[in-house]
Amino acid sequence: MGAAGSKLEKAFGDQFPEGERYFGLENFGNTGYCNCVLQALYFCVPFREQLLEYYANNKNIGDAEENLLTCLADLFSQISSQKKKTGVIAPKRFVQRLKKQSELFRSYMPQDAFEFLNFLLNELVDILEKEAQAAKSDPETSSPSDKAANGPKNVQANGPQKDPLVTWMHKNFQGILTNETKCLRCETVTARDETFFDLSLDIERNSSITSCLENFSSTKILNAKDKYFCDKCCSLQEAQKRMKIKKPPHILVIRLKRYKHIEQLGRYMKLSYWVVFPLELKLSNTMEDADSEYSLFAVVVHVGSGPNHGHYVSLVKSHNHWLFFDDENVEMIDESVVQTFFGSAQDSSNTDHGCILFYESLGNGNKS
Template identity: 80%
Template sequence: MVMGSSGSKLEKALGDQFPEGERYFGLENFGNTCYCNSVLQALYFCIPFREQLLEYYSNSKNLTDAEENLLTCLADLFTQISSQKKKTGVIAPKRFVQRVRKQNENFRSYMHQDAHEFLNFLLNELVDTLEKEANAAKSSPETSPLPEKIANGPRHPLPNGVQKEPIVTWVHKSFQGILTNETRCLRCETVTARDETFFDLSLDIDQNSSITSCLKNFSSTETLNAEDKFFCDKCCSLQEAQKRMKIKKPPHILVIHLKRFKYIEQLGRYKKLSYRVVFPMELKLTNTVDGADDSEYSLFAVVVHVGTGPNHGHYVSAVKSHSHWLFFDDENVDMMDESTLQSFFGSAQEFSGNADHGYILFYECVRLRS
């Protein structure tokens, strides 16, 4: 394993403050895999997720018939990093990248890929695998290594016609929130509410705005009229209505994706929006349903897109670990000041030399933090 020069520099910079048991390792790039590396670093420093993944690995490593999948490859990679004798260095996530490319043809080419698409794909794949294992465990509990740890679904088969409770995996427990879509008929005032789950919130952005204002816009009231009228079950007809989206159950880890890539019809292509969007270190969620407590969150990772367009560029990540901010750029790891995060807000000008923009933000709920 190659030790990067930035590694020894990092150890010197942290000195006596180097956190006990922590490891800071860069990830080798296998031809435009920065989209993958930047997301992996953010997830590694998402402590509840990392701890569950390491526990999963230690519980399942004795299984000789375990089939390789994205979950086992990721657990193996995180275990490799956390068990290194050295505190800093570089690791090659070759097996993990090969598995990603094997399972999803979109990531097989050496073209620039989207970090948000990769994050979505990864979390959904992990959930699918855990759900399959949980279902297998329920059907044959004696062969299951982890009947309780994988999920907290119902233990007994339910009679025919009874709706099964969905399996809640530890990925759900970290990242899943619930949105409620409320539609109010303007004729009879009946409110129809429909819940939907989410792993991240994708927010439209405006020039010179903030995450708070983007969240307010996300939950703003929209009027449905003309061709967009709503079919009201009570009125049994199409009616004008008001619709809004609110957060019913905030997640433990709130992932916010800023929609920086927009399709411009006049140009016939996607364009990157370099808008200045301020993201705070501490965030209060106020667009929750009535009766839900306002949740307070603390920023711990930012995936940054470097470049002027959607089809080329580079991804890096800034991560908070034990009150220190670190900058991960593939193999390189450096200390950074918290104030440097402001350079990722974006530009107040339409055209700017600064091409580093915050793209995916990771917040942890501080009230639930152990």
């Protein structure tokens, strides 16, 4: 990436962000789904900083077992410590560990970027929780990172009395949804909280993220085959159901459900619908109380006409500049280019569609 790297440095000119690195990732044969997500996570600044802190606190532990967390931390450390400002890195150790960890990602068939992201986030949470549990049971072996793994106590109503572990992964990505159901006979309202690391939104033609979120939290009627069993009535009853965001996450990951199963065809079809995703997003109608404001900092894009083939790239915002990452290649783009990935208008041949969006809360200041 010599020529491409120098071209990127020229694009920044004397405004190249101090200490920042922009490295493409080598593709090992259909690993674009992995590369695009890794780039989005690398430029998720709070996540990157805490992962590098974890790496610094744990790199001297000789007998530490290799896992996806240590491999990812090692990769991010490699990138951030490069002497050159631009170039290409091969995430070989991470990809090998991923394939060893999950049979799903061993084949050379195209994989789904969201399935990989979902698997990775949950795996990182599991590792941190196990480390924190081990540290609690054996304080002598606790490392400095264990302190970062344990967050404030968070007692859940109607749950077990044991305080759930809150790691830095939870602090970054976890939100809380409230699932409210109201019996239309006795009008009893039942509320159940559930945690989430991403929101999966149904999409419609010529719509927006805002309208998708409104549809997500709109009131739905449960009747006919979907009647609700009311504990107070002790029988199946018609009911109203609504999902609301009780506690928004610091990093909001939105998945656009661009794949739909067509029964007549017996397969999945890609929905190329035009869905506007704004650079600044407000969670208004989906929140219980106040608005939350977010800023878009990364988009994972699927290139191709169908779900079983194609390629993934990512768009990333860093220090007020937008960059385009396509495996080994990295280039600067104008902010206006982002909207070309909203989707396709009818009769359009465009196959490049945003499918995973990463927003950072403006509540604590946006570092990107």
